[in-house]
Every structure is written in structure tokens, then in C-alpha cells.
Amino acid sequence: MKQYNLCFLGFGNVGRALARLLVAKSAELREQYGVEFRVTGVASRRIGWLANSDGFDVATLLSNVPLAEQSSADNITGWLKAAQPDAVFETTSLNPDSGQPAIDHVRAILDAGAHAITANKGVLVHGYQELAVLARKQGKRLLFEAAVLDSAPVFSLFRETLPAVKLRGFSGLFSSTTNLIIETLEAGRSFEEGLKTAQELGVTETDASHDIDGWDATVKVCALANVLMNIPLKPAEVNREGIRELTHRKVQAARAEGKPFKLIARAKLTGDGKIAATVRPEQILASDPLGNVRGTSLGIHFELDMMPGLTITSHRPNLQSTAYGLLADFINAVKE
Amino acid sequence: MKQYNLCFLGFGNVGRALARLLVAKSAELREQYGVEFRVTGVASRRIGWLANSDGFDVATLLSNVPLAEQSSADNITGWLKAAQPDAVFETTSLNPDSGQPAIDHVRAILDAGAHAITANKGVLVHGYQELAVLARKQGKRLLFEAAVLDSAPVFSLFRETLPAVKLRGFSGLFSSTTNLIIETLEAGRSFEEGLKTAQELGVTETDASHDIDGWDATVKVCALANVLMNIPLKPAEVNREGIRELTHRKVQAARAEGKPFKLIARAKLTGDGKIAATVRPEQILASDPLGNVRGTSLGIHFELDMMPGLTITSHRPNLQSTAYGLLADFINAVKE
Numbered sequence: 239m240k241q242y243n244l245c246f247l248g249f250g251n252v253g254r255a256l257a258r259l260l261v262a263k264s265a266e267l268r269e270q271y272g273v274e275f276r277v278t279g280v281a282s283r284r285i286g287w288l289a290n291s292d293g294f295d296v297a298t299l300l301s302n303v304p305l306a307e308q309s310s311a312d313n314i315t316g317w318l319k320a321a322q323p324d325a326v327f328e329t330t331s332l333n334p335d336s337g338q339p340a341i342d343h344v345r346a347i348l349d350a351g352a353h354a355i356t357a358n359k360g361v362l363v364h365g366y367q368e369l370a371v372l373a374r375k376q377g378k379r380l381l382f383e384a385a386v387l388d389s390a391p392v393f394s395l396f397r398e399t400l401p402a403v404k405l406r407g408f409s410g411l412f413s414s415t416t417n418l419i420i421e422t423l424e425a426g427r428s429f430e431e432g433l434k435t436a437q438e439l440g441v442t443e444t445d446a447s448h449d450i451d452g453w454d455a456t457v458k459v460c461a462l463a464n465v466l467m468n469i470p471l472k473p474a475e476v477n478r479e480g481i482r483e484l485t486h487r488k489v490q491a492a493r494a495e496g497k498p499f500k501l502i503a504r505a506k507l508t509g510d511g512k513i514a515a516t517v518r519p520e521q522i523l524a525s526d527p528l529g530n531v532r533g534t535s536l537g538i539h540f541e542l543d544m545m546p547g548l549t550i551t552s553h554r555p556n557l558q559s560t561a562y563g564l565l566a567d568f569i570n571a572v573k574e
Numbered sequence: 575m576k577q578y579n580l581c582f583l584g585f586g587n588v589g590r591a592l593a594r595l596l597v598a599k600s601a602e603l604r605e606q607y608g609v610e611f612r613v614t615g616v617a618s619r620r621i622g623w624l625a626n627s628d629g630f631d632v633a634t635l636l637s638n639v640p641l642a643e644q645s646s647a648d649n650i651t652g653w654l655k656a657a658q659p660d661a662v663f664e665t666t667s668l669n670p671d672s673g674q675p676a677i678d679h680v681r682a683i684l685d686a687g688a689h690a691i692t693a694n695k696g697v698l699v700h701g702y703q704e705l706a707v708l709a710r711k712q713g714k715r716l717l718f719e720a721a722v723l724d725s726a727p728v729f730s731l732f733r734e735t736l737p738a739v740k741l742r743g744f745s746g747l748f749s750s751t752t753n754l755i756i757e758t759l760e761a762g763r764s765f766e767e768g769l770k771t772a773q774e775l776g777v778t779e780t781d782a783s784h785d786i787d788g789w790d791a792t793v794k795v796c797a798l799a800n801v802l803m804n805i806p807l808k809p810a811e812v813n814r815e816g817i818r819e820l821t822h823r824k825v826q827a828a829r830a831e832g833k834p835f836k837l838i839a840r841a842k843l844t845g846d847g848k849i850a851a852t853v854r855p856e857q858i859l860a861s862d863p864l865g866n867v868r869g870t871s872l873g874i875h876f877e878l879d880m881m882p883g884l885t886i887t888s889h890r891p892n893l894q895s896t897a898y899g900l901l902a903d904f905i906n907a908v909k910e
Binding site: 263266267270271383389390391394395398399400401402403524525526527529530532535539544545546547548549550551552553554555556558559562565566569570573 | 861892
């Protein structure tokens with residue numbers, strides 16, 4: 239049995255769902271993996287940098303009781319020093335242009351000798367190469383399974399199950415928000431109603447234009463290209479078009495034709511070792527690998543040298559699924 | 575760099591494709607995984623138990639030149655002793671009723687201190703529990719990724735990427751042959767034409783009734799239940815119905831309705847810790863997780879406690895894909 243100090247950097251919906259999940263799965267973690275844990279740090283813009291080397295009571299953390307009586311550090315360095323984490327879950331919000339402050343967070347976490355587990359795709363676009371080197375140097379893991387396809391395995395799939403394959407290209411349906419808006423238009427209702435549905439389901443970024451204009455999907459394409467193809471693709475290099483130009487008439491005609499619109503992200507190796515990448519509305523047949531990805535579901539289709547096509551689809555993921563992606567990373571980081 | 579002795583037990587289409595693939599990927603194996611290999615044994619009903627401790631010339635093995643001048647052992651024990659394998663690829667043909675002789679092969683391989691890599695799903699149904707214990711005792715791996723969904727990761731997915739999940743049930747489309755026959759009937763052509771197409775594509779078992787009557791899919795359901803749910807489900811416990819009763823009229827009406835027939839395998843945990851399992855033709859909507867699995871493609875949909883639904887689809891796998899499933903097992907067995 240080994241005891242791990244865990245910290246939460248960012249404690250919004252995903253962080254809280256993860257805390258609940260750790261408690262719910264604690265017997266399994268103990269029995270199957272010999273893993274016990276305590277939460278020695280929690281930090282967010284709202285609550286500051288709280289540390290407790292004896293471990294917080296997780297129920298209290300989740301109950302929203304003010305934690306002002308706890309010792310608070312001034313910054314991440316002091317916080318990490320006080321909390322002595324073995325692993326930190328980084329779930330602060332995304333800045334797609336810079337990946338900050340998450341990149342600085344991950345660097346500090348690895349420097350402090352802890353595993354860094356993040357759901358932040360910006361980190362992968364703007365800092366992956368540097369941080370992967372740092373993680374190796376420190377003998378710690380940098381893991382990020384929840385960053386692209388929620389809890390569905392994508393990065394661990396390639397890392398652990400598909401040795402010696404070459405990824406030639408992929409297509410993905412990465413945005414529930416645009417999916418829901420298009421389906422609302424198909425049903426004859428308004429763009430705004432579709433967006434409202436997505437926002438109520440909690441699948442939309444704080445700034446909805448990140449979804450609508452395809453930024454979110456673009457950042458995911460770049461994250462995948464960086465990690466799985468080792469090509470430092472940047473968002474500006476992706477040919478990007480959002481869904482604002484899709485009218486009722488267009489989407490209903492496409493649906494009637496049996497080829498509904500979806501916001502599809504694509505990347506393909508070109509002859510010269512570069513990547514051609516697009517994010518744009520495309521008409522997709524029901525028989526397409528992504529043809530049955532509807533509503534809040536997400537999917538990715540890979541073209542590999544060893545397999546003509548491999549598709550992973552995550553159907554109606556929820557907050558617990560996203561949290562599970564982070565939990566799986568933690569277990570994979572520490573299991574024998 | 576480490577040199578591995580590899581042996582082929584069974585040297586039909588899959589074994590030969592694997593030998594070609596090992597040669598094609600040898601530079602990658604060396605550079606990425608520090609793995610070199612030589613083939614020190616090859617055995618089949620036709621060629622006997624050939625061993626060569628210096629390593630066979632793989633091109634010669636593949637060229638069908640008679641290998642009579644090579645030293646031949648009397649049986650598997652003598653063969654393993656002469657060939658001294660680190661890993662053996664077991665690809666002999668399936669006996670769905672007993673899993674033999676593959677189970678005896680795998681036992682002998684593990685007893686000889688080698689990793690056992692098999693594509694034989696019968697082994698998992700009739701011998702998994704015993705052989706898994708033996709593999710642990712010997713400190714060797716028993717791997718079988720190609721047994722169910724060709725090269726698409728299923729077993730390694732759960733083993734390596736989805737820790738601490740509970741599998742509640744699954745549905746699968748495991749039989750290209752029945753898929754192709756049904757699609758041929760939909761197109762107004764005959765059952766026999768569909769079967770002939772499947773046979774020409776090389777996706778049909780030697781005894782086609784294994785596919786048509788759902789035995790093949792049934793054995794796969796049992797293999798998955800044994801390994802992923804740790805429940806020793808046997809073929810006789812699966813409620814099985816093949817596709818012989820599907821007439822032109824039935825399948826064309828179903829297709830016109832937008833709910834074509836497919837031979838679907840299902841298993842679901844029941845309250846009492848047992849499994850309810852079926853293999854039968856079902857009408858499936860295009861929006862179903864398996865709705866876009868057509869032709870020679872295969873798919874499986876998992877229901878997990880941590881995710882509402884996760885689908886893996888392998889599109890148009892070929893002989894090289896199957897061989898890759900075995901190669902991936904080998905690399906996963908020996909990589910650090």
C-alpha cells in the first residue's frame with residue numbers, strides 16, 4: 239500500500255467531480271492498485287493557494303464551506319512546497335492563444351517532482367515538446383487523457399496499445415456545442431436555442447465563440463498533431479471555418495439529402511512531412527466513420543499504416559467521464 | 575539491444591503475414607524498441623516441427639521452398655527445446671468446442687518459459703483462467719489482441735488504458751461474413767453469392783457455418799466475458815440464432831425502414847453477477863453505435879460505469895491488420 243499526496247490546481251466542475259470520484263473509487267484504488275491518497279492542496283482563483291500536509295477533509299472541500307482558516311501560500315511555488323504533492327490535477331481554464339497559465343503550472347509541478355495531470359489542451363499545443371522533455375528529466379509523468387476526447391482513450395491508446403504504428407491522418411468530431419446547434423437548426427429551431435441547450439448541458443466553453451468558430455476543435459487538432467505525430471502544428475496553420483454561415487435552409491437540405499453537416503476536424507500528413515489540417519462544416523454520410531456521432535457524443539477516426547481505419551467514439555460523455563480521464567491518468571502514472 | 579528468438583506455431587495466412595510484417599518493421603523495432611529477432615522455429619501440420627537455433631532465413635520460409643533439410647522435432651516439447659523461443663505466435667485453427675489443440679500449445683509454450691501470443695479465441699473460452707494463472711506463475715505474458723476484433727485494441731484497451739472501470743455490458747458486430755451476406759441479400763442477390771464474396775475476401779472460417787450460425791460471434795462473446803468480466807461464460811449459455819432465416823423480403827423491408835439487420839452479439843451483467851448473452855440478427859438504426867459498421871468492418875460498443883458508451887470500430891481490416899495485432903502483443907510483452 240502506498241499513500242499519495244494529491245493536489246487540485248483549479249477546482250471548478252471538473253476538479254470537484256474528480257474529488258467525488260476519488261472518494262467513490264477509494265476502495266477499488268486500495269484493493270486493486272494498492273493506492274491510498276490524501277488531498278494536501280487545492281487552489282483556484284477564488285480560494286487561493288490552500289495547503290494542508292495532513293490532508294483536507296474532501297467532504298468539507300466539496301461542501302463550499304469557506305476554507306479561510308487553512309494555511310494559504312502566496313504562489314504556486316510556496317503551495318507546492320507546503321503540499322508536497324505526488325501528483326497534481328491541473329484543470330484551470332483554457333487560453334487557446336498561449337496555453338497560459340497552465341504551461342507555467344505544469345512546469346512548476348514537474349519541477350517540484352510531482353506527476354502533472356492536465357485536462358488543458360492548450361498546454362499540448364504551446365508547451366508539449368518542452369514539458370515532455372522536462373517530465374522525462376524529472377522521471378515524472380505528464381498525462382492529459384481528458385484534453386481531447388473527454389475520457390475516451392486517445393493518447394494512452396497510442397502510448398500503450400498501438401506500438402510501432404504510423405499515424406497518417408485523422409478526422410474528428412470534437413465539438414458537442416456545434417453538433418447540438420446544427421441539430422437544432424435541422425429541427426427548425428434557432429441557432430440561439432441550440433447554443434442555449436449546449437450551455438445548459440455544460441458542454442460549451444465560457445466564451446461560446448471558441449466552439450462556434452471552431453477554435454476549440456482547432457486547438458484539439460494541434461494537440462493531437464503535437465503529441466501523436468510529433469509535429470508542432472499551431473492553430474494559425476489550421477484552415478478554420480466555423481458554423482456561423484450555416485443557415486436553416488442549408489442544414490435542412492443537407493439532412494434531407496442524408497448527408498447532414500457536422501463540424502469536422504481533419505489532419506493529414508503531406509508528402510513533405512508536414513500536416514494539412516482543416517476545421518470546417520462538412521456534409522457527412524450516415525455510413526461515414528463519424529456518421530453516427532450525434533448530440534453530445536464525440537469521435538475520432540484514425541488512418542494508420544497498420545489498419546485502414548480505427549474509430550473511437552465516446553457516447554454522451556458527462557462530467558464524471560471527464561473526471562475519470564484524469565483519474566485514469568493518475569492510476570496509470572503510479573500503477574506498477 | 576536485445577535479441578529475441580521467435581517461433582511460429584501455425585504458419586498459414588496470418589502467420590505468414592506476420593513474418594512479412596516483422597521483416598518490414600525490423601528497423602523500427604530496432605530503433606524504437608531496441609528489439610532484434612530471429613525465427614528459430616516454425617511448425618504446422620504440413621511442415622512438421624522445424625527448429626533452427628541459428629535462425630531461419632525468413633524469405634526462404636515465405637517462399638514455400640520445402641524445408642525438409644531442416645531438423646525436425648517429434649512434438650511440441652522437443653520443438654520448444656530445440657528452438658528456445660522467447661515468444662511463440664500461436665495461430666493454429668480454431669476448435670470452438672474445446673479450444674484444442676491451441677490450449678495445449680499455449681500451456682507448453684508458457685511451461686517452456688516463453689511469452690504466448692495467440693489469435694485463437696477458443697483458448698480464451700476454454701482455458702483462460704488456467705492459462706492466466708500459469709502465465710503469472712511463469713512471469714510470462716499470455717496475450718491475444720487479434721482474437722476478437724482483429725488488430726483493434728480491445729484487451730489492451732482495458733488492461734492498459736481504462737484502469738478501475740467496471741464493464742457493465744457490450745454489444746458487438748463480430749462477423750464480416752454475415753454482414754456481407756446480409757448486404758448481398760439487401761442488394762437483391764443470393765445468400766450463396768454473399769457467402770462467396772466473403773470467402774473470396776478470406777474473412778470466412780473454413781467451415782462457413784461457424785459464421786452463418788453465429789458460432790464465431792458466440793465464441794467471441796465468451797472470450798470477452800472471460801477476460802474482461804472474469805465470468806466463465808460458455809458458448810452453450812449464449813442465446814444464439816444465426817442468419818439462415820433472413821429472407822430477401824425481410825432484409826429488404828428492414829433496410830427500406832432504415833433499420834437494416836446485422837448479426838449482433840450482446841452481453842449484459844444481470845443483478846446476480848451473471849451474464850445474459852445473445853447472438854442474433856437485430857434491426858439496427860443508422861444512429862446506433864454499431865449502425866455504420868458495414869462490409870468487412872467490425873465494431874464493439876462498451877457500457878462502462880465511468881462512461882455511458884465507448885465504441886471501437888475497425889474499418890475494413892485486412893490480413894496485415896490481423897498480423898499487426900500479434901506484432902503489437904509481442905512488442906507490448908517485451909517493451910520496457
